[in-house]
Amino acid sequence: MVLPEGFVLPPWYLLVPLLVILAGIVALLWVLEPPVTDRTVLAFAPWMMFGSALHVLYQLGAYPENVETLFATPTVYLVAAAVAGAAWIVAIFLYAGGLQPTIPRFFGIAGTAFFAVFASIILNVSWAEETFNLFWPVIAVIAAGIVTAIAWVALSLWFTDVAKTTSYTGALVVFGHTLDGVSTAIGYDVIGVEESVPLSALLLEAGGSLPIAEYVGAGWLFVLVKAALALVILGLFKEYVEDAPQQARIVLSGIAAVGLGPGVHNVLLFIAT
Structure with a gap:
């Protein structure tokens, strides 16, 4: 499938x-x-x-x-x-x-x-x-904010030019995909929601097969991959943003939407169900 x-x-x-x-x-x-x-x-x-x-x-x-x-x-x-x-x-x-x-x-x-x-x-x-339940939605947003902050600080320290060039657009990309990762992990590990996206399900299953999953759950690998992938994308887009800033930001906004949209969807669904 x-x-x-x-x-x-x-x-x-x-x-x-x-x-x-x-x-x-x-x-x-x-x-x-x-x-x-x-x-x-x-x-x-x-x-x-x-x-x-x-x-x-x-x-x-x-x-x-x-x-x-x-x-x-x-x-x-x-x-x-x-x-x-x-x-x-x-x-x-x-x-x-x-x-x-x-x-x-x-x-x-x-x-x-x-x-x-x-x-x-x-x-x-x-x-x-x-x-109506706000506990896990709030935890998801806070955790995503913390992971995003750590990832952005790391990017700023080791790849300062990438963080400076992509700026707020890059931060939104990282936060969007981190929120998707964290909310998916919470849904899978805590709430018991089955992942509907095949590739995401494979990552979650891979995380669950590792020995550490017994202590931290299966979703940590998914969060790590999502955050790392967002940072890699920003690195690849650095020259594109410099050469064609308008077009590059439009594409990056689409990439951000692929993360932020599902992430917010998960949070709202946690509240409602």
């Missing part, structure tokens, strides 16, 4: 219009050529989290049956990208009209507001169903 469990595509009459809308948004952004700085990438972060919230609500059965497949994997990423892209375009025009001091400011605030609304729905649903 190559695809993760729960991989569902919506019917063509939902998928095709979504792809057309998304293609139009991408084309317009291509024409507008908005600047992509570290602040822009940080403004992407709440939109990545917004996509996670949409998918958790799908897993909780919160959507009407005729449109729920739009919020399954992988279409939920397209939906979140379309909404985020539309908000980015609005931010560009507001800035051009002198109504906003910067593009990332409005874009980031809008993303935070979207995420907050849908996260609040998740919290309300879990509270009503008496499944």
Whole structure:
């Protein structure tokens, strides 16, 4: 099995219009050529989290049956990208009209507001169903923050030029993948959740087969690999960021989303279930 469990595509009459809308948004952004700085990438972060919230609500059965497949994997990423892209375009025009001091400011605030609304729905649903639990989600975020700090300090000391060049964008990549690793490890070792991604499941099984797993669990290897992989990617992207900073930051933001999205999804799911 190559695809993760729960991989569902919506019917063509939902998928095709979504792809057309998304293609139009991408084309317009291509024409507008908005600047992509570290602040822009940080403004992407709440939109990545917004996509996670949409998918958790799908897993909780919160959507009407005729449109729920739009919020399954992988279409939920397209939906979140379309909404985020539309908000980015609005931010560009507001800035051009002198109504906003910067593009990332409005874009980031809008993303935070979207995420907050849908996260609040998740919290309300879990509270009503008496499944609300913050202990392990908080532990996951704190542990991810600690591991990220250690990894970033190590990168800054031994590969200072990489940390300086990738800056906040690089830090987001490391945190996103570390949060995914830590939350997955907690889910696997503590809560007893089965991993749906085949490659991740192999890493977890490998960690569980080591003698140390009896004392620290199986997930530590997954966390280590995720954090190390993020640092290696930043090293490989150093020259790309120097030569083509805008394009490189867009690609790095996508890499960050692959970690932060699943990580936030795990945290929200722990809260709700």
